[in-house]
Amino acid sequence: MSTKQKISWVPIAIIGTLVLILGFNSTYTVQEKEVALVTTFGKVTDENTQGLHFKWPWPVQKVEKVDANKTHRIEIGFRQDGDKVSTVGNEALMITGDENIVWADAIVEYNISNVRNYLYNTDSPENFLGNATVASIRTVIGSKNLDYVITEGKTEIQAEVKDLLIASNDLYNTGIHILDVKFQDIEPPEGEVSKAFMAVTDAREEKITKINAAEKHRNQVIPKARAAANAAEEEALSQKTERINDAKGEVQEFNAIYSEYVKNPGITKKRLILETIEKVYPKSKIFIVDSKGNTVNYLTLNDLMKK
Known part of the structure; x- marks a missing residue:
C-alpha cells in the first residue's frame, strides 16, 4: 500500500472512531427498578424508566x-x-421524659417517590433522612417515661416517629417516601456511659433534696418567727392598753379625790391618811386613842373606816 493510500485512510478512521464514541455516549440503559433523569445544559428536560434510550x-x-x-x-x-x-x-x-438515658437502635425503610426532588432539593438526602430520624426519635422518647419506653411503648413510639419523619420529608420536599420505622432495641446503657449518667443524675437528685430540705426548713421557721413577732406585738399592745387604762383610772380617781378635797379638805385629808395606813398595814390592828376623855378608848381602823 502506498503512502498516499495510507494517508487517505486516516480521516476515515478518525471519523469512524468519533462516530463510535458518539454512538456509545448517545445511548443509555435504564434497569428495571431505576429512573433516569436527563438534564440538558443543566436543566431537567426528561425522565425515563426501564429500557434503552438516546441522548445528546x-x-x-x-x-x-x-x-x-x-x-x-x-x-x-x-x-x-x-x-x-x-x-x-x-x-x-436518648434522654427520656423523666430524665433517664436509653440506647435506641432503629432501621428506616424508604423508597424514592420523586426523583427530581430527591436529587435537587437537598444536598444529601440520606444525611437529611438520618438527621431527621434521630431528631424525631429524640422528640418522641423525650416525651415518655423510662418504664414505658423500655416495656410496652415500642410500637407506639415507632408509629409516632414515622409520623414525624413523614412530616419532615413532606415539609422539605425531599422526594423520599417513608415505608417503615423499626426499632431493634430500646434499653438502658451499660458500662461507663451508664456510670457517668448515674453520677450526674445522683448529683442532680442530691441538689434537689437539699433545696427541698432548705425550703421545708424555711417554711417551718418563717411561720414560727411571724407567730412570735405577732404574739410580741399583741402583748405589747395589750400592755400599752392596760397601762393607758390604769393611768386613766388613776387620773379619774385623783380627780374624784381632789373634788372631794376641795369640798371638805379636812375629812378628805383624814380619809387619805387612813387609806394609806390601811395599805401599809393591811393585816395589822390599829388602835386610835382619843385623848379628850379620861377613859382610854380604842377603835380598830376597820371600825373607824366604817364610820
Missing part, C-alpha cells in the same frame, strides 16, 4: 440514574458490615 452526548445532555423503585434502608444508632455490628453513640443516645 456530553456536555449537551447528562443522565443521572436513581434506584427509585427499590426499598432502601438507613441504620440509626448502629452500623452493620456483614456480621460485624458497631454502635454509633451520638445517634443511639
Whole structure:
C-alpha cells in the first residue's frame, strides 16, 4: 500500500472512531427498578424508566440514574458490615421524659417517590433522612417515661416517629417516601456511659433534696418567727392598753379625790391618811386613842373606816 493510500485512510478512521464514541455516549440503559433523569445544559428536560434510550452526548445532555423503585434502608444508632455490628453513640443516645438515658437502635425503610426532588432539593438526602430520624426519635422518647419506653411503648413510639419523619420529608420536599420505622432495641446503657449518667443524675437528685430540705426548713421557721413577732406585738399592745387604762383610772380617781378635797379638805385629808395606813398595814390592828376623855378608848381602823 502506498503512502498516499495510507494517508487517505486516516480521516476515515478518525471519523469512524468519533462516530463510535458518539454512538456509545448517545445511548443509555435504564434497569428495571431505576429512573433516569436527563438534564440538558443543566436543566431537567426528561425522565425515563426501564429500557434503552438516546441522548445528546456530553456536555449537551447528562443522565443521572436513581434506584427509585427499590426499598432502601438507613441504620440509626448502629452500623452493620456483614456480621460485624458497631454502635454509633451520638445517634443511639436518648434522654427520656423523666430524665433517664436509653440506647435506641432503629432501621428506616424508604423508597424514592420523586426523583427530581430527591436529587435537587437537598444536598444529601440520606444525611437529611438520618438527621431527621434521630431528631424525631429524640422528640418522641423525650416525651415518655423510662418504664414505658423500655416495656410496652415500642410500637407506639415507632408509629409516632414515622409520623414525624413523614412530616419532615413532606415539609422539605425531599422526594423520599417513608415505608417503615423499626426499632431493634430500646434499653438502658451499660458500662461507663451508664456510670457517668448515674453520677450526674445522683448529683442532680442530691441538689434537689437539699433545696427541698432548705425550703421545708424555711417554711417551718418563717411561720414560727411571724407567730412570735405577732404574739410580741399583741402583748405589747395589750400592755400599752392596760397601762393607758390604769393611768386613766388613776387620773379619774385623783380627780374624784381632789373634788372631794376641795369640798371638805379636812375629812378628805383624814380619809387619805387612813387609806394609806390601811395599805401599809393591811393585816395589822390599829388602835386610835382619843385623848379628850379620861377613859382610854380604842377603835380598830376597820371600825373607824366604817364610820
